[in-house]
Amino acid sequence: MTAALAMKHVRPAEERPMKRPPNVRAVPDDGVIRVARERRRGGIMSIVTGLHEREIEGVAKTLKKLCGTGGTAKNGVVEIQGDHRDRIVAYFAGAGRKAKKAGG
Numbered sequence: 001m002t003a004a005l006a007m008k009h010v011r012p013a014e015e016r017p018m019k020r021p022p023n024v025r026a027v028p029d030d031g032v033i034r035v036a037r038e039r040r041r042g043g044i045m046s047i048v049t050g051l052h053e054r055e056i057e058g059v060a061k062t063l064k065k066l067c068g069t070g071g072t073a074k075n076g077v078v079e080i081q082g083d084h085r086d087r088i089v090a091y092f093a094g095a096g097r098k099a100k101k102a103g104g
Contacts, residue, residue, distance in 0.1 A: 033092050034102035035085045046085055048078040049102075066091055 033050040046067075051059055053076060060073035063080050067087055071080035080088065085101050092099035 031098065033097055033099040035088045035099060036101070036103040037083055037085055038103075043081065044083045046080040046083060046088060048080070048088060049076070050099075051076075051078065063088060063091065 031050070033048060036047045036049070038045050038047055048059070048063070056073045056076065056078060060071060060078045060080075063078060063084075064071045067080055067082065067084040069081040069084070071078065073079075089099045089101060
């Protein structure tokens with residue numbers, strides 16, 4: 001195969017669609033705390049987004065105690081093991097914060 005034929009099937013870079021990195025979601029910065037549910041490795045995680053960086057560690061610790069489960073705080077997101085969306089939304093509502101369920 002000649003070089004001319006090999007290059008025939010390659011589109012120039014400006015014509016190729018941009019690829020988004022996997023698992024990157026745009027989180028709106030509107031002051032609303034969103035509590036979503038995700039399936040991971042056969043289990044369910046409650047994902048809390050929309051918190052300020054300075055409060056993530058403290059909120060994660062409080063939510064883990066409230067739900068009686070494990071979890072983590074990383075990359076600006078709090079992850080709590082299990083489906084505890086109702087309990088988490090009620091916690092923020094009781095604290096006077098606007099929170100809502102997101103996703104399925």
